[in-house]
């Protein structure tokens with residue numbers, strides 16, 4: 001309660017003394033919709049200062065001040081939370097994506113376990129938006145720098161959850177360090193709060209000095225465009241003259257996109273592409289810039305390109321059907337579009353062979369495996385015909401031949417019954433077949449050998465095994481072959497490793513077993529010439545969709561090996577403990593500590609992250625043992 005009283009009084013004094021604008025009835029931010037997101041709340045207090053100040057409270061108070069200031073300038077301001085209650089990140093993003101404000105600002109305060117951190121300001125803007133997010137973020141950074149609010153201010157492109165998944169321009173502010181005693185005192189007194197809010201307010205005011213640039217689809221056109229041509233032409237309007245437009249498709253910039261001013265209609269433009277698109281579903285993102293240098297928010301349009309089928313091809317699993325073959329004989333049907341690309345969409349088609357006629361719904365990959373049900377009494381050939389829904393048809397004739405060799409057909413699946421492509425089927429050490437995209441394989445083999453063994457090598461992620469075939473010469477359809485996963489915990493998981501180049505050896509020694517277990521491992525960029533290379537690495541990590549784990553390796557002036565995790569990450573702690581435990585079991589003489597850490601990459605990546613810190617002594621054996629135990633722990637946890 002004491003807090004509330006102070007807060008009201010301070011706010012009142014503050015407003016009287018520092019806002020000349022609304023005295024003149026000026027509303028420079030009229031029409032601007034802003035969503036403020038006070039970070040943390042409820043059980044999640046965020047950072048806590050040495051004197052007990054909670055980040056969640058501080059964030060809320062700054063957001064409330066800021067709301068008042070912005071509203072006096074005419075902006076419409078909403079808060080994601082107005083009380084001290086917890087609110088999941090997904091809910092915050094949901095609120096923003098529903099309301100689609102002109103600007104979303106998540107208010108936070110930083111903390112460090114480092115006993116003497118520098119008190120500084122970090123302004124993170126959505127790295128996927130070089131428009132409004134960056135533009136306003138730059139003004140905020142300058143504002144903090146000019147006001148000398150902390151020792152220094154930095155703007156950083158970032159991929160935090162509330163930024164990356166936000167469709168509105170989004171910024172996350174870390175105004176100051178709550179863990180720095182002076183800074184905490186300042187925030188507690190209320191002066192720090194009001195100053196911070198005022199800096200943010202002035203920065204927003206300055207950024208929107210000339211008013212926001214708003215673009216809209218012409219005449220309320222739908223944001224979903226279904227087309228049967230590889231070219232789009234999207235009409236849109238703007239509230240100011242537009243200098244240029246940037247457009248990207250599925251987050252990668254597209255070449256040959258341009259705008260035309262439709263002269264007859266003022267402020268109306270057409271956005272078009274001149275290199276063709278393939279069939280498929282795309283997300284087109286466009287962003288405009290006015291002649292004043294003001295960017296617009298990003299506009300997203302869903303494109304569905306359904307190019308007509310232009311040609312149909314066939315790829316039988318084997319060049320002939322062995323006489324007497326009974327059962328399902330696979331044949332790949334390949335669809336092409338008018339650009340001669342694989343037609344990557346699903347169409348309704350008709351499959352005809354012998355006296356059968358059946359529906360065939362084609363695969364979105366453009367290659368569909370159809371099966372011919374054969375009775376074994378076919379004698380000369382089997383004619384197969386496929387007709388697409390637009391009438392394009394194609395035919396192939398498969399010869400039936402007396403096999404002079406064994407004819408073996410099989411299908412290989414792995415973990416969760418997924419077909420395994422590209423696996424090697426070997427006999428006596430020689431590859432005799434490879435599985436196709438659907439896991440199917442075929443080979444023939446001289447009749448002279450009786451029982452024989454094949455070795456199946458599925459490649460990274462799955463274990464090899466052998467299978468014995470018994471045949472007297474008749475065609476063999478193998479039972480479904482199933483390969484077991486090396487480590488279900490790591491299979492197809494994305495793991496990012498960050499380490500300076502001096503640790504190249506350790507990185508490659510760790511990459512090998514992880515890759516063998518089926519993990520997709522990548523190395524994050526740690527630019528050597530940069531003051532804080534971890535910023536770049538973390539940014540890259542946050543851009544990876546569905547990243548499972550970040551492993552950071554570093555050499556430090558420490559006595560024992562340390563495995564560090566983010567203090568509130570359950571999974572991080574579990575992994576760090578697992579490494580420590582397996583290490584202690586196998587190498588009782590080497591001491592390893594599992595502990596919470598304050599490393600930048602621990603607190604700023606969306607994925608689970610662990611830091612492996614090793615002492616400086618270049619003991620190769622210890623390093624090797626460490627890598628072994630890390631990969632062992634990851635495989636089994």
Ligand SMILES: [Zn+2]
Nearest residue numbers: 039046108109
């Ligand atoms: Zn926070």
